[in-house]
Amino acid sequence: xxxxxxxxxxxxxxxxxxxxxxxxxxxxxxxxxxxxxxxxxxxxxxxxxxxxxxxxxxxxxxxxxxxxxxxxxxxxxxxxxxxxxxxxxxxxxxxxxxxxxxxxxxxxxxxxxx
Amino acid sequence: xxxxxxxxxxxxxxxxxxxxxxxxxxxxxxxxxxxxxxxxxxxxxxxxxxxxxxxxxxxxxxxxxxxxxxxxxxxxxxxxxxxxxxxxxxxxxxxxxxxxxxxxxxxxxxxxxxxxxxxxxxxxxxxxxxxxxxxxxxxxxxxxxxxxxxxxxxxxxxxxxxxxxxxxxxxxxxxxxxxxxxxxxxxxxxxxxxxxxxxxxxxxxxxxxxxxxxxxxxx
Numbered sequence: 001x002x003x004x005x006x007x008x009x010x011x012x013x014x015x016x017x018x019x020x021x022x023x024x025x026x027x028x029x030x031x032x033x034x035x036x037x038x039x040x041x042x043x044x045x046x047x048x049x050x051x052x053x054x055x056x057x058x059x060x061x062x063x064x065x066x067x068x069x070x071x072x073x074x075x076x077x078x079x080x081x082x083x084x085x086x087x088x089x090x091x092x093x094x095x096x097x098x099x100x101x102x103x104x105x106x107x108x109x110x111x112x113x114x
Numbered sequence: 115x116x117x118x119x120x121x122x123x124x125x126x127x128x129x130x131x132x133x134x135x136x137x138x139x140x141x142x143x144x145x146x147x148x149x150x151x152x153x154x155x156x157x158x159x160x161x162x163x164x165x166x167x168x169x170x171x172x173x174x175x176x177x178x179x180x181x182x183x184x185x186x187x188x189x190x191x192x193x194x195x196x197x198x199x200x201x202x203x204x205x206x207x208x209x210x211x212x213x214x215x216x217x218x219x220x221x222x223x224x225x226x227x228x229x230x231x232x233x234x235x236x237x238x239x240x241x242x243x244x245x246x247x248x249x250x251x252x253x254x255x256x257x258x259x260x261x262x263x264x265x266x267x268x269x270x271x272x273x274x275x276x277x278x279x280x281x282x283x284x285x286x287x288x289x290x291x292x293x294x295x296x297x298x299x300x301x302x303x304x305x306x307x308x309x310x311x312x313x314x315x316x317x318x319x320x321x322x323x324x325x326x327x328x329x330x331x332x333x
Contacts, residue, residue: 002238035267104124111116
């Protein structure tokens with residue numbers, strides 16, 4: 001449900017960029033870490049609702065989930081964690097610390113050209 | 115088409131308020147805990163008992179978050195502790211901006227700890243920093259032992275896990291709550307998480323939690 005607030009913040013960020021570039025945004029790519037619990041379908045739906053009647057109406061939103069990474073304290077390497085199979089992908093060790101989850105980032109916007 | 119790289123943090127507005135809150139708290143040498151759980155885990159009861167039992171050791175101020183009513187703030191004020199209620203009017207988590215306003219209403223100079231009781235929700239509050247020193251998660255045994263596996267975000271990000279209502283483990287039908295499973299699942303997500311099984315109702319296990327709280331103020 002927090003996707004509604006994220007959609008609102010995203011809408012404001014994209015609108016600001018659109019005003020700066022004086023162009024209509026047609027698509028945007030957002031990235032986030034897995035632990036941010038952002039559901040792409042819900043975010044797309046919420047964004048469509050907040051952007052209705054604005055310069056962002058009809059914009060295609062893509063959400064890229066960044067992999068969760070951890071540092072293995074057995075072999076001292078960073079690896080991608082699968083929470084269903086939480087073991088180091090290099091040494092199989094179970095002693096690791098999760099690395100900070102990547103924040104929500106508006107990566108790229110594609111604008112219509114005249 | 116014209117592609118533009120942006121690279122802007124989407125929640126930067128919230129993060130700026132969180133930073134301002136952290137600075138305000140640091141200026142007053144205050145430890146701030148962001149307490150998160152499902153509705154009904156016993157956060158307010160736990161908090162009220164903690165404030166009362168720790169009266170001689172800690173001066174705690176409280177920020178309460180709920181969709182509606184100031185019932186929780188009233189319960190905290192009954193312990194003589196200062197409490198500010200935020201009514202989110204439907205929003206599923208507290209924002210750093212709301213907390214910023216509430217901090218301004220607490221007598222910060224008289225306190226050494228602020229505890230924020232977030233909106234009852236095991237999902238959304240985990241994603242919004244408020245400027246806290248640490249998050250703590252409360253899980254009551256009635257919710258089941260599969261919660262760290264099913265809702266990993268908050269367990270991965272919390273400094274402490276309070277397993278509340280352990281007095282119910284003796285009750286018929288609840289004996290299948292496996293504390294060891296919770297311990298194993300939570301520790302796998304977060305190696306440094308401290309786990310305190312306790313009962314805010316009977317007082318069982320509360321001393322370990324109190325010592326942990328007191329140590330945070332000293333350090």
